[in-house]
Each structure stands twice: as C-alpha cells, then as structure tokens.
Amino acid sequence: MQSATFYQLVNFRPKLQTFQSKTPTLFSTRRMASVSGFRRMALDGSSSSSSTVASDDGFVTLMEYMGKGGGIGVNDDLVVLIDHLQYACKRIAALVASPFNHSIGKQTSLGDFPNTGSDRDAPKPLDILSNEIILSSLQKSGKVVVMASEENDTPTWISGDGPYVVVTDPLDGSRNIDASIPTGTIFGIYKRLEELEDLPTEEKALLNSLQSGNRLIAAAYVLYSSATILCITFGSGTHAFTLDRSTGDFILTNPSIKIPPRGQIYSVNDARYFDWPEGLRQYIDTVRQGKGRYPKKYSARYICSLVADLHRTLLYGGVAMNPRDHLRLVYEANPLSFIVEQAGGRGSDGKSRILSLQPVKLHQRLPLFLGSLEDMEELESYGDIHQKVNPGYEV
Structure with a gap:
C-alpha cells in the first residue's frame, strides 16, 4: 500500500493566486482576464500580430497569445486544452519545488504502474504523480480522446468525442531530482484520426498515438529550474513563456525563437x-x-x-x-x-x-x-x- 503522503501529493494544489507584496513587484498586478468563447483575453480588442500583442501592462500571457490567434489552427478547443495542460505543469512545478518531494521520493511501492524501461529508467514516485496530474487535467478538459504516456504500457482512452490526442513524458530527468538538477515535461498534440472510428477502442487508441511527427499540430516542453519556462509551437514559430509566480501567468519572454545556425x-x-x-x-x-x-x-x-x-x-x-x-x-x-x-x-x-x-x-x-x-x-x-x-x- 502506498502511504497517505503519496495520495496527498497527487491532490496537491499550488497556490497561484495574486498576493500583495510590501515592495513593488517586477510585474504589475494583472487584472482578471475575461472569458469569451473560451479565449481568455485582457486586451483592447485590436488585431495586432501575435508577436506584438500586449495587454495594458505591456506583458502577454500564454492565454492572451492564443486568444489573439497566436498560431495556425489555434481554435477554442485547443485553447481550452492548453489551458488545462499549463495548469497541470504549474502543479508539477510546485510539486518538484516542494520540500515534501524528498519523502515521497524515498517510497518504493508504485502499485500497478508499469516499468517501461531499464532499471535506470524505472518509474519514480514523482513520475507517477506527474502522470496522474496530467491525466486528471486532460480528463477535465473534455478535449482529449486518448493520452499516451511514457509511464504507461498502453494508451489511456479518455473521451469518445475529444478532438485531440496527447502524447507526453510527464517528468523527464526525474532520477536527478534529489540533486535539484532541472527537470521537465514534454508533450505533443495531434488531431484525432476520424478514419479510425469503426475500430475497437484499444486499436483506435494505439493507432491515434502512433502518428508520425509531421502530423503534430502543437508541441511543448516545460523546464522546471530557477525559472519555470514553457516553450511551445503551434506550427508557426517557437515561443517561450516564463511563469510569473506572483500571478500564476505564463508571460511571453522569448517570442519567435531562432536557434543560431551554428553554436559552439x-x-x-x-x-x-x-x-x-x-x-x-x-x-x-x-x-x-x-x-x-x-x-x-x-x-x-x-x-x-x-x-x-x-x-x-x-x-x-x-x-x-x-x-x-x-x-x-x-x-x-x-x-x-x-x-x-x-x-x-x-x-x-x-x-x-x-x-x-x-x-x-x-x-x-x-x-x-x-x-x-x-x-x-x-x-x-x-x-x-x-x-x-x-x-x-x-x-
């Protein structure tokens, strides 16, 4: 049996609301964004480009970026899905930084979770917790038909009418977490393959998860380090957003990243x-x-x-x-x-x-x-x- 601590951490909710500081913060306090058609915006309604869209305080959040059409094919369904995924990653970021992960990391009983790799890559408790957090968020989004995770032997069928497929490595690099080495979450998003609808559920789930990479419509990684950074693409450039812990918003910090043609x-x-x-x-x-x-x-x-x-x-x-x-x-x-x-x-x-x-x-x-x-x-x-x-x- 897993300890009560394990289940407490699965349900752990980080406090992401705005708090009042006694000294001026780097970012001004953001007003609550209104929700219209699932697109959260705090903008003036102008049609400026995604790379220059800014809210009243000059900063662009991930939700604002997508709400102003920050990529090809970024529709309301995808905005809802990304909103749930970014929330899951905030929870994982808080979990990774929590003093309680030391005690949970010492547990060895992982129940029925499979080991999909060598002993070096065997699932760790924090991998499993991260996997559960992402699965829960995808279930609540109502936008995902199937999730395929590095932590599970087979894909997980979520909803019969979800338009998207999500593949994920919930917590990459977790074996070094006791040394506070940076870790990350990786995910990719595909459109559901409508032509598979007549197949049995297990077969549909697998084939949807085995799509080639050139069919991806979005992909991202989240780096948990001195800053929590979400780097994402919707097929029209790569952009990085940094978590402002005072508001819980991912703020656009590196628009249209261009990797140097040569490094050193x-x-x-x-x-x-x-x-x-x-x-x-x-x-x-x-x-x-x-x-x-x-x-x-x-x-x-x-x-x-x-x-x-x-x-x-x-x-x-x-x-x-x-x-x-x-x-x-x-x-x-x-x-x-x-x-x-x-x-x-x-x-x-x-x-x-x-x-x-x-x-x-x-x-x-x-x-x-x-x-x-x-x-x-x-x-x-x-x-x-x-x-x-x-x-x-x-x-």
Missing part, C-alpha cells in the same frame, strides 16, 4: 566516448580542437536532463545528443524535433529527419540529435554516429 557547444555524455563509433569520435575530436567547419573550439555542456540540455541549445546553438537507442520517438523525439524545426534547427536520428519517421511501437527508442542546422549538417556528414555498444545499460 555540444551536449553529450562524454564518459561513453570509448563506446562511440569512429564517426562520432572523429566529429567530437575535430570540433573540440577547433578544426571543424567552424574555426573555434567547442565546449562541452551536459546536464543529463534532456529538456534542460535542449533549452540551452535552442537559445545558444550547437548540438544536444544521445547517440544510443535510448530516447523515445513518440514522447520525446517527435515533440522536441517539432519545436527545434520551428525555431530553424533540425532533429535527426543521425541519418533521417525525426518527423519523417513512422512509429511502429509505442515505446520505440532511437538515437536523437537536435540542434543548429549547420552543426547538424556537419555532424551527419561523419556518417557513423550511432552508438551500438551499450555496456551497463539495458535497452
């Missing part, structure tokens, strides 16, 4: 250098010495948190990679590749564009390389960059 950083576990194929070793040796196509010496930066390593790469350029068959195509590679491509970069398995791949299994694994276009082109030119030897790992 590579992110990979260098301890596996002698397990790498010759092509990957040659590439790393070359750029470290400043003998590549870019005549500067590259630096290694590796957090061992996929969302954190990608976020830095997105802002500064370079390459973030895991060259072995480890990361999941459905939950990690597809959503993150969509985000990177919308910022002008590339996502690849070392040979092919990630978004062109057709998933054949729900928990299918593959190598993943994400980054600046010129860096990715140079890396792929070395050919043999897939790590085939995996000592100490189970795949």
